[in-house]
Amino acid sequence: MFKLSKESEDFVKKELSRYEAKYSAIIPSLFRVQKDHGWVPPEAVSVLAKLMEIPEAHINEVLYFYTMFNKRPVGKIHAQVCCNISCAMNGGRELADALCKSFNVQDGVMSADGKITVSRVECLGSCDTAPMMQVNDRYIENLTPELAVRKLKEMGA
Ligand code: FES
Numbered sequence: 522m523f524k525l526s527k528e529s530e531d532f533v534k535k536e537l538s539r540y541e542a543k544y545s546a547i548i549p550s551l552f553r554v555q556k557d558h559g560w561v562p563p564e565a566v567s568v569l570a571k572l573m574e575i576p577e578a579h580i581n582e583v584l585y586f587y588t589m590f591n592k593r594p595v596g597k598i599h600a601q602v603c604c605n606i607s608c609a610m611n612g613g614r615e616l617a618d619a620l621c622k623s624f625n626v627q628d629g630v631m632s633a634d635g636k637i638t639v640s641r642v643e644c645l646g647s648c649d650t651a652p653m654m655q656v657n658d659r660y661i662e663n664l665t666p667e668l669a670v671r672k673l674k675e676m677g678a
Pocket of ligand 1: 609
């Protein structure tokens with residue numbers, strides 16, 4: 522059964538007190554859950570809904586709108602490859618395919634050893650350095666498939 526830590530519960534309550542509308546606290550609260558667990562389990566939504574007195578549907582709307590929230594467990598290394606217009610025109614989709622092949626994973630599915638997840642995502646706001654990917658909290662830009670594989674291996678993938 523999913524449980525929020527005391528610290529996370531306090532965090533959510535504090536966020537709720539910061540805003541006039543409770544809905545404004547949804548994004549920071551989901552981030553907190555993701556920070557603690559690496560992803561946002563469906564049970565976490567029920568727990569947040571009760572604590573925040575917000576319908577689950579509203580929390581799910583936010584959760585499923587943003588690709589920055591992980592809806593399933595991700596590997597220690599999470600390579601999010603932008604496949605939006607600038608990156609796609611510069612080989613972003615092929616880059617994602619090459620990474621999936623190199624690390625023997627499917628798009629968005631964590632490797633069996635838990636080391637890596639490769640996910641296709643929408644624009645990450647770094648269009649002038651396409652193609653690019655976000656690896657955990659770091660942007661790696663102007664990529665080729667070879668360079669991307671090398672960088673991920675250097676990071677322990
Ligand atoms: S299209 Fe890839 S960062 Fe914007």
